[in-house]
Amino acid sequence: MPHDRIRLGQLHEKIVSAEAAADLIRDGMIVGMSGFTRAGEAKAVPLALAARAKAAHALNEPLKITLITGASLGNDLDKQMAEAHLLSRRIPFQSDPALRKAINAGEVMFVDQHLSETVEHLRTHMLGPIDVAVIEAVGITANGGIIPTTSVGNSATFAILAEKVIVEINLTQPAELEGLHDIYIPTRRPFREPIPVVTPESRVGLPFIAIPPEKIAAIVVSRKLDSASNVLPPDGETAAIAGHLMQFLEHEVRRGRLTSRLQPLQAGIGTIANAVMHGFIASPFHDLTMYSEVLQDSTFDLFDAGKLNFASGSSITLSKAKHDAVMPRIADYKPRLILRPQEISNHPEIIRRLGIIGINTALEFDIYGNVNSTHVGGTQMMNGIGGSGDFARNAYLSVFVTKSIAKGGALSSVVPMVSHVDHTEHDVDILITEQGLADLRELAPRERARLIIAHCVHPLYRDALEDYVARAGARGGHTPHVIEEALSWHVRARETGAMLPGAVRASV
Numbered sequence: 194m195p196h197d198r199i200r201l202g203q204l205h206e207k208i209v210s211a212e213a214a215a216d217l218i219r220d221g222m223i224v225g226m227s228g229f230t231r232a233g234e235a236k237a238v239p240l241a242l243a244a245r246a247k248a249a250h251a252l253n254e255p256l257k258i259t260l261i262t263g264a265s266l267g268n269d270l271d272k273q274m275a276e277a278h279l280l281s282r283r284i285p286f287q288s289d290p291a292l293r294k295a296i297n298a299g300e301v302m303f304v305d306q307h308l309s310e311t312v313e314h315l316r317t318h319m320l321g322p323i324d325v326a327v328i329e330a331v332g333i334t335a336n337g338g339i340i341p342t343t344s345v346g347n348s349a350t351f352a353i354l355a356e357k358v359i360v361e362i363n364l365t366q367p368a369e370l371e372g373l374h375d376i377y378i379p380t381r382r383p384f385r386e387p388i389p390v391v392t393p394e395s396r397v398g399l400p401f402i403a404i405p406p407e408k409i410a411a412i413v414v415s416r417k418l419d420s421a422s423n424v425l426p427p428d429g430e431t432a433a434i435a436g437h438l439m440q441f442l443e444h445e446v447r448r449g450r451l452t453s454r455l456q457p458l459q460a461g462i463g464t465i466a467n468a469v470m471h472g473f474i475a476s477p478f479h480d481l482t483m484y485s486e487v488l489q490d491s492t493f494d495l496f497d498a499g500k501l502n503f504a505s506g507s508s509i510t511l512s513k514a515k516h517d518a519v520m521p522r523i524a525d526y527k528p529r530l531i532l533r534p535q536e537i538s539n540h541p542e543i544i545r546r547l548g549i550i551g552i553n554t555a556l557e558f559d560i561y562g563n564v565n566s567t568h569v570g571g572t573q574m575m576n577g578i579g580g581s582g583d584f585a586r587n588a589y590l591s592v593f594v595t596k597s598i599a600k601g602g603a604l605s606s607v608v609p610m611v612s613h614v615d616h617t618e619h620d621v622d623i624l625i626t627e628q629g630l631a632d633l634r635e636l637a638p639r640e641r642a643r644l645i646i647a648h649c650v651h652p653l654y655r656d657a658l659e660d661y662v663a664r665a666g667a668r669g670g671h672t673p674h675v676i677e678e679a680l681s682w683h684v685r686a687r688e689t690g691a692m693l694p695g696a697v698r699a700s701v
Contacts, residue, residue: 233344263346267420337406435472571612
């Protein structure tokens with residue numbers, strides 16, 4: 194059966210065990226692996242490599258690599274590689290608690306990058322060279338082209354630039370995925386031509402990764418599914434966030450700034466963004482399109498509801514129930530889907546030109562509209578910036594959503610000053626919590642603060658923020674602060690577990 198998936202006969206002799214393929218990876222190498230938001234990652238070879246690293250560590254023998262991916266990996270691969278002490282450096286995104294612990298302890302050097310930038314750094318030799326690429330595939334064409342599975346991410350550039358390529362043929366991935374992908378590689382600077390993506394539906398590349406077949410050093414057969422996403426169903430608060438967004442977009446239509454088809458939508462990964470996208474099902478909007486990174490459960494719910502015409506992304510990441518419903522029917526969805534390299538799905542010029550409505554999630558934001566999406570308490574890395582910066586800086590509408598409180602009310606998601614800035618006030622148009630929506634466009638900082646406090650802050654924290662703004666305003670300044678108190682809420686949370694003195698936990 195594996196031979197049916199490998200249409201270039203001379204490559205059949207390259208089929209080896211995962212352990213034999215993993216032996217091609219040596220201490221100190223830079224390794225590029227497929228995988229984008231727990232989808233389409235190579236599975237057997239990383240596990241074999243982690244097992245080898247664990248044994249080497251027990252014998253005090255060196256085996257550490259720099260690992261570059263598209264984004265986070267599934268199947269606990271980041272966890273097992275971190276716990277095996279395999280990783281010296283990790284780029285550009287992750288979401289695993291064990292790896293996060295190693296990063297925050299300083300054991301693994303984590304480079305947090307905009308997802309559109311990694312392969313540009315590889316091409317210009319700021320990063321690299323790639324010694325080995327490990328790519329999951331549906332199959333290999335008669336010319337040696339690699340057909341990706343449920344993600345593209347950075348796989349194409351890894352394979353093109355790597356000295357050696359290991360291909361994992363995953364027999365659990367449906368062969369019908371072939372034809373879903375659009376692999377376009379920009380030409381080199383300074384003679385780069387315009388990227389010819391003019392609509393979400395634009396197909397401008399090849400349906401496979403084209404490399405010389407002699408670069409394929411090993412082929413491994415695997416039979417492991419992608420990890421299911423852990424998104425939760427919409428709740429009352431996420432439904433309220435979605436409702437505020439729908440009302441705002443209806444207002445934009447009435448003002449003539451948008452039509453009822455809106456403009457292409459982008460949504461970040463996770464429960465809140467996925468739930469907000471569900472809000473479009475009951476909305477008056479129709480004939481929608483997506484130009485996004487990750488196509489989640491809500492993408493296929495919108496297809497099935499007749500709301501969505503087309504979706505372009507870089508990966509498909511689904512819950513178990515949605516995976517079981519979608520994958521047997523992927524051939525039916527395929528005419529309305531494209532998976533692209535992440536440098537194209539997240540390319541700033543395309544985002545700006547298509548006029549994307551970008552919806553991303555904040556950990557916290559402050560009274561002037563600065564957003565922290567990566568660091569808890571200003572120092573502890575959570576996951577990384579991902580693609581939110583690519584979209585926030587360049588979208589027609591840059592929307593950030595979050596619940597107004599966390600930890601039962603002990604923490605406010607709206608603070609005097611964010612403890613870490615990922616998206617400055619200049620890149621943020623709309624802020625939404627379950628409490629309401631603040632449209633920050635064309636407002637000065639003092640106006641922003643009044644609007645955010647009035648519409649986005651939980652009642653537990655509203656008086657405290659109003660008091661802070663009044664005292665800061667009395668001191669003067671274009672962006673007023675009581676600078677010695679600006680991070681006092683975070684200090685108090687670190688010391689007591691709550692942001693306000695004697696804070697009463699809300700009933701949530």
